[in-house]
Amino acid sequence: MPELPEVETYRRYFEETSLNQPIADVLVEDTKLLTTDYDILSQKLKNKSFIGTKRVGKNLFAQLDAPFWLHFHFGMTGDLAYFRDNEDKPRFARIIFRFANGFKLGFLCPRKFERIGIIENVDEYLKSKKINKDALEISFDELNDILSHRKAPIKSVLLDQSTVAGIGNWIVDEVLFQARVHPEKLSFQLSDNKKMAIFESMRFVIQTAIDKQANYDEFPTDFLIHARGWGSTQMAQLIGKCPNCNEKVQIIKVGGRTTFLCPSQQKL
Ligand SMILES: [Zn+2]
Structure with missing residues (x-):
């Protein structure tokens, strides 16, 4: 998509x-x-x-x-x-x-x-259409203000286009993995440091994907996206594993959406 x-x-x-x-x-x-x-x-x-x-x-x-x-x-x-x-x-x-x-x-x-x-x-x-600012345009203060007032799981809040526009399912999993935030953590309970980590990861993940013209194979090998098995066979050794600690990724549903995470690095 x-x-x-x-x-x-x-x-x-x-x-x-x-x-x-x-x-x-x-x-x-x-x-x-x-x-x-x-x-x-x-x-x-x-x-x-x-x-x-x-x-x-x-x-x-x-x-x-x-x-x-x-x-x-x-x-x-x-x-x-x-x-x-x-x-x-x-x-x-x-x-x-x-x-x-x-x-x-x-x-x-x-x-x-x-x-x-x-x-x-x-x-x-x-x-x-209740579409807020683009993920590369929104400022930290604007995002922080929205995240601080929402009581839903952070993954659902970030997928909601009225929070920020352009974050789809694999992007939100990658952002939360890189920020070391559990997708079910309630948005308003996030610390300021974690909200900053989410903001910076969001910009980094999207900018990387644009630079690589969305060719998943060319994404850095420490991206969780390779665990999904979308890449070529060279990436096969990364399927289903955390690229950082090699632990088996956990696959859960959050708000009905399939969600990948590293259970040892993203804790509730
Ligand atoms: Zn890990």
Whole structure:
């Protein structure tokens, strides 16, 4: 599932390929993928250009040279691909922006959980969806204030996009592992030191994932993510084990979500 690091990679790709070229038209294979009527969307985008982007958590907003934005929601498997010739058209490019210069941007929607739509005011949209600041934008004081007032397990609080935007399931496990905090510890009971450790780990884990373009195999070997067994076979010796103390990882459910932790280093 595309999380903050993947969406940041897509944002950079979008900026490198698709800015400042007039849009000739937009082809949409299935209008279920739109949150704005096709006629309105198509009319609004025609002859306009994308001029910039903004990412908040997993949401990508593309700014037009007009008073509105296009919101991309990547669903479970969304991706972007820039191409020119129709023979290079990627499979699942169910929405295609055709630029006046002959190039095209495909929005790949393999499972049709992806969405685009026109947004007039990004801040109001985020507020209406209860999405707080992005994990790389929030300050320690802002995060500290929220964590100090929440009585739920810290894992559930961090997954809640109204706390901070862009923290998904593996990221929160990695952050709490690196901060040596048990995922079921109640948020308001955390010490100031632990809250600072969470804040710093959050920034470090996300920045590392962005730098590695979300290629899990290239993450440092002391990351807990390798215990999940997502990497290549070279990483097989790390599956199911704590990369620090080699102890078997514990797998529990917190708020219904599968949770990995090191039982000797993350204590309640
Ligand atoms: Zn350990």
